[in-house]
Amino acid sequence: MKTFAQKALERASGQADLVPGQIVDAFPDLYMSHTASWRCIKTLERMGVEELYDVDRIAMVMDHISPAQTAKTAAHHSLSREFAARMGITKFYDVNAGIAHVVLMERGHIRPGELIIGTDSHSTIYGALGAFGTGVGFSEITAAWVTGKLWMKVPESIRVEIDGPLPRGTYGKDVMLKLIGDLTADGATYCSVEFAGSYVEGLSISERMTLCNLAMEMGSKNAVVPPDEVTSQYLEEAGVQRDEYEPLLPDPGAEYRQVERVDGATLSPQVAIPHMVDNVVPVEQVAGTKLDQVFIGSCANAKYEDLVIAAEVLAGHRVAPGVRLIVTPASSRVMARAASEGIVSTLLEAGALITNPGCGACAGDGGAMADGEVTLSTANRNFQGRMGSYESKIYLSSPATAAASAIRGVISNPQDLIA
Amino acid sequence: MTAEVQDDRSGSGRRVGGTAIVFGDNVNTDVIIPGRYLVSIDPAELAEHAFEPLGLELQQRLRASDVVVAGRNFGCGSAREQASTCLIGAGISAVIAASFSRVFFRNAINTGLVAVESPEAVAAIEDGAQVWVDYEVGVVEVGDQRFPFAPYPESLAAILESGGLIEQLIQQTKAASEERR
Numbered sequence: 307m308k309t310f311a312q313k314a315l316e317r318a319s320g321q322a323d324l325v326p327g328q329i330v331d332a333f334p335d336l337y338m339s340h341t342a343s344w345r346c347i348k349t350l351e352r353m354g355v356e357e358l359y360d361v362d363r364i365a366m367v368m369d370h371i372s373p374a375q376t377a378k379t380a381a382h383h384s385l386s387r388e389f390a391a392r393m394g395i396t397k398f399y400d401v402n403a404g405i406a407h408v409v410l411m412e413r414g415h416i417r418p419g420e421l422i423i424g425t426d427s428h429s430t431i432y433g434a435l436g437a438f439g440t441g442v443g444f445s446e447i448t449a450a451w452v453t454g455k456l457w458m459k460v461p462e463s464i465r466v467e468i469d470g471p472l473p474r475g476t477y478g479k480d481v482m483l484k485l486i487g488d489l490t491a492d493g494a495t496y497c498s499v500e501f502a503g504s505y506v507e508g509l510s511i512s513e514r515m516t517l518c519n520l521a522m523e524m525g526s527k528n529a530v531v532p533p534d535e536v537t538s539q540y541l542e543e544a545g546v547q548r549d550e551y552e553p554l555l556p557d558p559g560a561e562y563r564q565v566e567r568v569d570g571a572t573l574s575p576q577v578a579i580p581h582m583v584d585n586v587v588p589v590e591q592v593a594g595t596k597l598d599q600v601f602i603g604s605c606a607n608a609k610y611e612d613l614v615i616a617a618e619v620l621a622g623h624r625v626a627p628g629v630r631l632i633v634t635p636a637s638s639r640v641m642a643r644a645a646s647e648g649i650v651s652t653l654l655e656a657g658a659l660i661t662n663p664g665c666g667a668c669a670g671d672g673g674a675m676a677d678g679e680v681t682l683s684t685a686n687r688n689f690q691g692r693m694g695s696y697e698s699k700i701y702l703s704s705p706a707t708a709a710a711s712a713i714r715g716v717i718s719n720p721q722d723l724i725a
Numbered sequence: 726m727t728a729e730v731q732d733d734r735s736g737s738g739r740r741v742g743g744t745a746i747v748f749g750d751n752v753n754t755d756v757i758i759p760g761r762y763l764v765s766i767d768p769a770e771l772a773e774h775a776f777e778p779l780g781l782e783l784q785q786r787l788r789a790s791d792v793v794v795a796g797r798n799f800g801c802g803s804a805r806e807q808a809s810t811c812l813i814g815a816g817i818s819a820v821i822a823a824s825f826s827r828v829f830f831r832n833a834i835n836t837g838l839v840a841v842e843s844p845e846a847v848a849a850i851e852d853g854a855q856v857w858v859d860y861e862v863g864v865v866e867v868g869d870q871r872f873p874f875a876p877y878p879e880s881l882a883a884i885l886e887s888g889g890l891i892e893q894l895i896q897q898t899k900a901a902s903e904e905r906r
Binding site for chain 1: 751753754763766777778798802805806809826827828831832835878880881890891894898
């Protein structure tokens, strides 16, 4: 009886019968580095090594600062570009592609059962496709380029059972904010989180991404939704055929450190208030809070589905005077589809500012706030100073709550605006 | 750093410490080193901005300290390795916390910063106290109090001993090429 994490790390380490707490050498299938790639390249230069373990396992995506802001960041991009060309790295995506996580999933680089490491804490998102994704520092990515491996502790697992359907106007983001609020910012530290329950079965990959992405905010090492038919269809569209991967499913009766149950039917829209993601309240409690800016973006909530939800709320309305609505699509593919389906025009007509795809304001790349300003964001972090002034405030919500709040200029419950 | 501290350090390669600076729970990576400074990987340059959101007075105290002491979930948030290297640049040799975020813990070990989980020691340490960590034995010393902790597995201790993961690989590569000669 094994958990997903045990199976995934047995596969990646080639060792049998792993138990939680054991430390193994694991060989990841993919090493993702984003805008931090230059740090890895500089580190590799310091090591004086030219020979890499497996260039095909390297993926680079220029997402955190895109396009370059300064000569310095331009030099960082240029270094990465040249390195990728010189080493023959085919999974190199430039500043036009979008957020690494979403880009790599859309393009078929993430498969069920694989171990993925990335220079980004939200690498837990790869569990949306049944992979074991986890964040590491740039030194570890560099080391993996050379040795192909890294040390990993086999985690204990937490099973989260979510019963659906959710009430109108609530989404995966609300589920996760509620869960993070209940379990706290370190409630799942070092643990693998496995999602289950009627809400999860048949859930879109977009919402699965939101679940697995946000799981990081309670400290989890990785998070996973067991792959199913929805996963296979998504992968087929991404160019990955069914015989190209082997899904790993947790055994019934596997041992969990704890089992959490979320009653989806009683959920209401949730908001995380400054400056911690586990400071979570029902939207009513902060309704009326005046906003200067609304940001719909990030790997948590700027996928196509998220933009559709925002557009449905915003259609026929205008953003409140004095409020800046910034929409940053997660990827170029998301943006292209949003354009062809009329979502972009709806957002523009409502008064939104649409930026190029990428991490954008979530990573402090544009959309900075002045002293005393307030943003409601669909991202995954509201830490002090993350978006400009140390004296500004970030609230977090779903795209629906963000869109409704942009219309009214104050934090608002979106449920009465959703048919 | 005082001469006395230097003397103590020369005693054991696996013993570090000095003056403590104490923080609360959930100190996150954006507060430790704001994202706008990640354009650098130089520890000294990063150290100038460590804990900038908390103000200059605290930053000055940090630079005069040797050990960061914190509550639960220290280093939560981003995978940015500079959260560890900015502390090294500021002269910090160890972090003692009630608990760590997993990625901060990894980054600390991998960059050669001693990171020890000991809620008992944290409860006993006052701001400005003299604190020592012997990570070979597995003990935090606070005055005449001693708080044991489980020593690192040998593989992690070896990374720390080398001064970090990359330093370890450099040393291994050098040793291998010398052997071939």
